[in-house]
Amino acid sequence: MDARSSRYHETYARWQRDPVGFWGEAAEAIDWFEKPKAVFDPNAGIYGRWYTGGVCNTCFNAVDRHVDAGRGDQAAIIYDSPLTGQKRTLTYHRLLTETQVLGGMLRDLGVEKGDRVILYMPMVPEAVIGMLACARIGAIHSVVFGGFAARELATRIDDAKPKVILSASCGLEPGRIVAYKPLLDEAITLAAHKPDACLILQRPQAQAALIEGRDRDWAAMRDHALIYAHSAYRCVPVEATDPLYILYTSGTTGRPKGVVRDNGGHMVALTWSMRNLYGIEPGEVYWAASDLGWAVGHSYIVYGPLFHGCTSILYEGKPVGTPDAGAFWRVIAEHGCAALFTAPTAFRAIKKEDPQGKLLARYDLKKFRTLFLAGERADPDTIIWAEKLLKVPVIDHWWQTETGWCIAGNPVGLGALPVKYGSPTVPMPGYDVRVVDESCRELAASTMGSIVIKLPLPPSCLPTLWQADDRFRESYLTEFPGYYKTADAGFKDEDGYMFVMGRTDDIINVAGHRLSTGGMEEVLASHPDVAECAVLGIKDELKGEVPCGFVVLKSGVDRQPAEIEKECVALIREKIGPVASFRLAIAVARLPKTRSGKILRGTIKKIADGEPWTMPATIDDPAILDEIETALKGKGVGA
Ligand code: COA
Ligand code: AMP
Secondary structure (H helix, E strand, O other), rough: OHOOOOOHHHHHHHHHOOHHHHHHHHHHOOOEEEOOEEEEEEEOOOOOOOOOEEEEOOOHHHHHHHHHHHHOOEEEEEEOOOOOOOEEEEEHHHHHHHHHHHHHHHHHHHOOOOEEEEOOOOOHHHHHHHHHHHHHOEEEEOOOOOOOOOOHHHHHHHHHHHOEEEEEEEEEOOOEEEEHHHHHHHHEEEEEEEOOOEEEOOOOEEHHHHHHHHOOEEHHHHHHHHHHHOOOOOOOOOOOEEEEEHHHHHHHOOOOOOEEEHHHHHHHHHHHHHOOOOOOOOOOEEEEEEOOOHHHHHHHHHHHHHOOOOOOEEEEEOOOOOOOOOHHHHHHHHHHEEEEEHHHHHHHHHHHHHHHHHHHHHHOOOOOOOOEEEEOOOOOHHHHHHHHHHHHOEEEOOOOOOOOOOOEEHHHHHHHOOOOOOOOOEOOOOOOOEOOOOOOOOOOOOEEEEEEEEEEOOOOOOOOEOOHHHHHHHHHHHOOOOOOEEEEHHHHHHHEEEEEEEEOOOOEOOOOOOEHHHHHHHHHHHHOEEEEEEEEEEOOOOEEEEEEEEEEOOOOOOOHHHHHHHHHHHHHHHOHHHOOOOOEEEEOOOEEOOOOOEEEEHHHHHHHHHHOOOOOEEOOOOHHHHHHHHHHOOOOOOO
């Protein structure tokens, strides 16, 4: 890899010189029903809008046009489920029929353009068809990750106010069946908003009881729709600026943020990324081993690969244990994947089970060219291990749910730049990334600061939060005027390489899943015996970080602290869900604070991580840190 042979620098400079020309040209890769009147309108929306006046349909670009262009018999989706032992291929033609039929079914259930549809689904083809069918009829989908509990689903139901919910009888985790339907029923009971209907996919592993008058059986309705309903439902023209989906992500409180994605900008940026960033050609097989409930799943299991006419893998399994640490190699070999995109934690899991990578010898990865990692900081050890084993470039790239695609990466399609371990490489065209101090002054190279992006954000990035323009402004645009606050801290080196080191807020990243410690604190505080609490992320070899909760019990509570700790762990699982990976609650007498009452989270974290720490000058009572250290040691945490 040689920086001079990459077209990155000239491409980035071309965008800098003429952003409108750059994104205007990129938009030519999309089939528009009506071309945009403006590539960018600085006066529309909160910081301007992309492709105003353009009329289009996302499902048309993902499916129909490929059938029209002769890709009908090509596999669009390969469903590979080691958890059920099932494999299923959906050609583009089949996907077209299925989205037409489900689009018709949704219309029959009363869903109109602009209505919201929530999907609470496992990793099955019907979930992809559901997303595309919504796009087809101009409805706005909102996928909720299956590892969230009923209360989290209820919060999203109340915010998005869906007309219909698509769900299934169950999801599957290794060794257990996750019954979704009781969680769905409980969420609807908890929510103030009630959907008109729920369409339930009965999976053979569990049958769900349907509620008369509200729930519909997916298969039965589909059979009926194939014969009678609007079975060839057309693509509804929508504005480029109309929302395609809402994806909820953790904020600093228990109330998640509804990230809005539009239709036009999203299509343009993702299509651009497939060739230029990922180096993938139409017809190739692309695999994002993520979940449809996350941004990576939206962008690179469903939309990006399909916009580009690729075959996308939908994998219902894990990197290890389904059945072994060779699962990823099996899928790559069997389906001829050219690229895999996953989170570093998946590779840490494989490395832990099979440190020598012996299982790789069973498979021939001849078509495999590149491994892409994102979702959390890729630690150099993991990258080097993967490089040595797979003998292909291992590319870290940095992005957020809010952006929907990569902010900084190594553009393989333009010619990869030399890799610097620990760096996701350089900003993509569209992103003017700066590192600033608290007063928004740009910092010198290699100096740590807040990472911000100069407005406007490029196509695909969120134009706002769902029905919360003020929250959008307050969360992202107010602290550094003229810039979008990423809430990540890091630096840029002399060569312009980004280093993203961690969050500046109380978001933690657990196995590539983004979680709010503030949200967990709200739950712990609701325990009747808890007076005060603090949750922070501590180092974990496999998951990167895991949450650890300290609870101070109310005076007069005379129950065993161990019993209350157990209840706290159960409470987080019940209220937030298993995805929180909350296993460590520690009852302590007091929390260390500054004299002004701020909990010294940074110092507690250092103690827990076994890192050197100094006594903060502002500490109220130094003895409390010793108590914390002892409590952590009692649980086997810290040096
Ligand atoms: N539905 C219900 N429960 C789910 C779920 C889902 N869709 N996904 C995860 N869970 C559960 C798990 O079963 C686990 O439950 P447990 O506490 O009973 O064991 C819990 O949520 C925590 O899940 P996770 O953090 O994923 O841990 P894990 O031990 O099951 O797996 C990895 C660890 C590393 C194998 C897994 O996290 C992984 O493959 N991650 C990389 C890929 C990825 O998803 N990245 C995200 C964005 S790119
Ligand atoms: P999510 O919105 O779930 O995609 O999480 C986004 C957050 O994950 C970012 O703000 C970062 O803190 C972190 N993140 C994602 N990718 C990377 C990466 N490649 N390097 C460092 N941090 C990352």
